[in-house]
Amino acid sequence: xxxxxxxxxxxxxxxxxxxxxxxxxxxxxxxxxxxxxxxxxxxxxxxxxxxxxxxxxxxxxxxxxxxxxxxxxxxxxxxxxxxxxxxxxxxxxxxxxxxxxxxxxxxxxxxxxxxxxxxxxxxxxxxxxxxxxxxxxxxxxxxxxxxxxxxxxxxxxxxxxxxxxxxxxxxxxxxxxxxxxxxxxxxxxxxxxxxxxxxxxxxxxxxxxxxxxxxxxxxxxxxxxxxxxxxxxxxxxxxxxxxxxxxxxxxxxxxxxxxxxxxxxxxxxxxxxxxxxxxxxxxxxxxxxxxxxxxxxxxxxxxxx
Numbered sequence: 001x002x003x004x005x006x007x008x009x010x011x012x013x014x015x016x017x018x019x020x021x022x023x024x025x026x027x028x029x030x031x032x033x034x035x036x037x038x039x040x041x042x043x044x045x046x047x048x049x050x051x052x053x054x055x056x057x058x059x060x061x062x063x064x065x066x067x068x069x070x071x072x073x074x075x076x077x078x079x080x081x082x083x084x085x086x087x088x089x090x091x092x093x094x095x096x097x098x099x100x101x102x103x104x105x106x107x108x109x110x111x112x113x114x115x116x117x118x119x120x121x122x123x124x125x126x127x128x129x130x131x132x133x134x135x136x137x138x139x140x141x142x143x144x145x146x147x148x149x150x151x152x153x154x155x156x157x158x159x160x161x162x163x164x165x166x167x168x169x170x171x172x173x174x175x176x177x178x179x180x181x182x183x184x185x186x187x188x189x190x191x192x193x194x195x196x197x198x199x200x201x202x203x204x205x206x207x208x209x210x211x212x213x214x215x216x217x218x219x220x221x222x223x224x225x226x227x228x229x230x231x232x233x234x235x236x237x238x239x240x241x242x243x244x245x246x247x248x249x250x251x252x253x254x255x256x257x258x259x260x261x262x263x264x265x266x267x268x269x270x271x272x273x274x275x276x277x278x279x280x281x282x283x284x285x286x287x288x289x290x291x292x293x294x295x296x297x298x299x300x301x302x303x304x305x
Contacts, residue, residue: 007303008065008272009286010241014055016277019287021300024063025056026240026272027118028125033070035092038106040074046113053117065240065272066118068107068151069125069132069167071095075102083130093134095143099150107151111158121155122201122240123148124167127184128176136180138187145187149195156196166194168201168240171219175205178226189230199234199269200227203241212244212251213262220266237267241274244295245283253294260298273299 008024032049039045056064073079075098076091084093096102111118127133127144134140144167152164166188169181188194202223206215223237244259245251251259273295276286287296 006063006270007299008063008270009276010272010274011056011277012275013277014052018055018059018276019296020060021304022059022061024065024270024272025059025061026065026067026122026274027052027056028067028069028122029087029275033088033092034068034106035070035072035088037110038072038075038102041101042105044106044109049114053114057117063119064117065120065122065238065270066110066114067122067125067240068110069123072102078134081134083134085131088131093130093132095133095140095147099143099147103147104150104154107154108158111155111162115159116161118162120163120165120198120238121151122165122168122238123151123197126170126175126203127167128170128180136176138183141184141187144184145191145195148188148197149191152196163198164196165199165201165238165240166197168203169223170203171223172205172207174207178222181223182226182230185226185230185232189232194233197234199236199238200232201238201240204239205241205243205246207246212255213259216242216244216259216263217266220263220268224267236269239268239271242271243274243281243284246281248283250283251294253297256294256298257301260295260302264302271303 006024007022009022010026012029032052037044070088070092071094073091075096076094077097078094079091081094125132155162155164171178204216204219206212279285287293
């Protein structure tokens with residue numbers, strides 16, 4: 001990233017003042033997911049996403065990544081699937097029962113409406129976790145690979161310049177690790193040219209408050225090695241969520257600067273920090289309403305314009 005330094009952030013609250021140093025933004029966990037928009041067959045309510053897009057663009061952000069995930073209850077194969085994320089609601093972690101009449105129409109409507117404004121798409125969020133995809137079985141993994149293939153074809157048909165990436169995989173062992181991720185990637189590999197994806201998305205969350213940089217680098221390098229092993233046609237990796245000190249008491253200023261410096265320019269095409277406005281994340285919280293944490297200071301130092 002040294003030739004084109006970027007600051008990518010996730011935002012979850014439009015009522016906060018967002019930093020103008022940011023160049024990239026990821027839309028997720030902000031009330032504008034698939035289930036929030038596609039409220040019934042062929043019925044789309046775009047108000048919230050329009051609001052989010054307008055604020056991002058007004059902030060001066062030039063590159064927007066949208067996560068296509070969270071099935072509407074009416075479209076879910078199993079609307080009563082357990083373990084769903086409470087903030088997304090029942091059915092959101094079930095894949096659609098009839099993608100031809102739910103998934104495909106939404107992807108088409110989304111990419112047509114925001115052509116040239118949404119620049120990249122991530123097809124599903126963290127399918128390794130039951131909160132976002134349940135059950136974790138061969139059928140769902142195969143169906144998600146097929147949905148990825150369909151999304152690439154539809155999006156590229158509407159916007160040839162848009163980039164499309166895989167579902168975000170999780171190298172951390174407590175999230176199933178790369179052994180679990182490999183099962184999905186193998187299904188994607190069965191699609192022609194891996195479904196035509198432009199990048200592989202991954203979420204890197206080191207645990208605790210020690211060895212943050214070492215774990216982060218190991219996760220990234222192990223992901224890169226797995227893609228090489230599976231002969232993925234793209235070696236481009238986007239870290240679409242990351243943080244240091246997640247759910248910890250925080251990291252000292254010196255360690256944060258050291259850790260950020262160590263992971264800077266590791267080889268990821270883009271790195272999105274999560275999240276600007278989530279004080280509840282403890283040490284990983286970046287900042288809001290002008291409050292600069294040590295983490296934000298380090299991010300600006302290494303990934304600033």
